[in-house]
Amino acid sequence: MKILVIEDYEPIRSSLAQGLVEAGYAVDATGDGEEGLWFARSGSYDVIILDLMLPTVGGLTILRRLREWKDAVPVLILTAKDTVKDRVRGLDLGADDYLVKPFDFKELLARVRALVRRKYEAKSPAIRVGDLEIDTRTRSVRRAGRPVVLTAREYAVLEFLALRAGQVVTRTELWEHLYAFDAEPESNVVDVYIGRLRKRLEGMKGPRLIHTRRGLGYVLGEAE
């Protein structure tokens, strides 16, 4: 999952970025409104965390532009403005959630997870594909009831595939949702992770889970 943080107060921005990365997200962060808008437009983010008071372009303007472009990316507003009027204005402009500073980082993570679920129309934090179970709260994976140990990156690939289980996910999509803007992974990095995932999930006995659609991408579970 990839998250964009637009927040001009450096201590918040850098701690958010660090915390989110450590939670397994790919994170782009900027303190400038205009740059944030450019990121939002060019990247494929699963959630945007948006401060309202920003230099150059304000947070509400960014939100309005995004919605004008029919960009449905979930937006979480993070601001010190806590009046009902402010919240209503933000939500009415198309924000999906609103968190007032100072905030609990664990709550922020939970809200981000909820926004991701909503984006992929998953109601429950637990995803089931065949005999594969993924708990997005604890980031734990079990297959046929037995725990599977994954690295953060492997988990991220699996979760993204699982959220879109039954659909073909292209390499580019996977890549875009797994890496921050300034990351420079090897070109075949997606294939490498898919290979590792297969080994860990299918090394044990059981039917094949991740199918390759030649020239298209990958499908988790049976294609619809």
Place this chain on the structure above:
Amino acid sequence: MRRSLAATLILSTTTGTAAVLVAAGLLLNVLVRSSLTDQFDRALLEKAGLLAAGVEWENGNTDLEFEDLDMREFEGPESSAYLELWRPDGSALFRSPSLGTADLERFAGPDGSAAFASVALPDGRPGRAVGMTFAPREDEDDGSEGGAKTDRGTAAGSRRKPAPALTLVMARSTAPVDAVLARFRTVSVTVGLATVAVTAGALWVFVRRGLRPLDRLADQIGGMGEQDLSQRVRLARAPAELEPVVARLNDLLSRLESAFQRECRFGADVAHELRTPLAGLRSTLDVALLKHRQPAEYQEALGRCLRISVQLQAMVERLMSLARLDAGHVEVRPEPVSLNAIVCDAWRDLAASADARRLRVKWSLGTDFTIFTDRSLLGLAVRNILENAVVHADAGGSVTVETSAAADGAELRVANSGNRLSEEQASHVFERFWRGDAARTNTGTHSGLGLPLVKKAIEVLGGGLKVRTVAGGDFEITIVLPRDSPSTCAGGPQGALTEPPP
């Protein structure tokens, strides 16, 4: 005891009315009594005259010829009138039957004219009497009838003797007059009391009605909550006397409202400004505690927290200084101070950040001169002006610091390049929490409190300040300080104004 306007009005008016009525009643009573007595006396005199005319001097004898007169009132013990005649020697000539053997008091006016007197009648009742001395009518005709009533005893053979002066006193009971007067008194007292009661009642009604706008005013004011100061008093048909009160009240309300709004906005701003660094502190700590880390990572997080808390402290100190200056809880202790020395002192803490931003500093300090002012307040102002210039100059730009002796004191001019403010925006720089870039979140150092603090401090020192901007050029602040700052010794807790180095 509280004085009620209505009660005072009603009581004083009613008392006044009652006093006038009593005086009028007394006067009327006197007038009516004297007029009635007059009438009574005239009737008395008339009858007495008739009686006197009925007395004849005939052949040296007095002859009482009362047959033609109505003498019923003098008859019998139940009568209300009395008559007695005296001879000149004081012996009784005639007593009316009503008198029995009693006597009336004998009196007459001077020279025999009629005189009146209030007397006690023989039966004890009050009465009115007329007394006169007169000479009986002389009758030359002999032997007329009425011989039975001729007094022959003393005047036998005194024919041709001149008629003696007789004294007549007639008294009548004044009961009818007293009855009329008593009735008059009853009526006038009744009417008077009724008038007073009606006056008081009508006054009560009118005064209450007149004071009703006051009740409505009280209701309206009572209905106002302290949360909503946008309400105004509106009195329909307010009497002219209340209009200035309502106007002043509304005026006061609107002043209160704007002050309250200012306070609310300031409070909200303070909360908002404190929240951002607090959020930074919390999220840094939250993230640091997410998992076990290497000591170096903890160190970095702690260092970040320390920087944030220094910013927070600077902001809180500024808020405190502003609050103290606002409340007048700052003592101004003027002493000889060198402006140049103050400027150099303040710069010491800023030199590092100016270097970090690669700023060129142009110094133009005038010959060292001394002004009489408060060292710590001036230091606070100068530090904040310089800091503002260092923070807002464009990186690699310039800061100009100039001091000079002005006409009546000293002048400090600080300018920085890289101005992004328009003339209109620059007029807001002394407003609390105002920032040139409206979107910029407070980052501790640019709290939007520095220049407001400068303004307040300079005001307290009796100086003035002005701002000049050149679009895309310099932003310049000039402060003018008087040679002598007014000394103040405010009450309340005293505290030196301190601010940590930025």
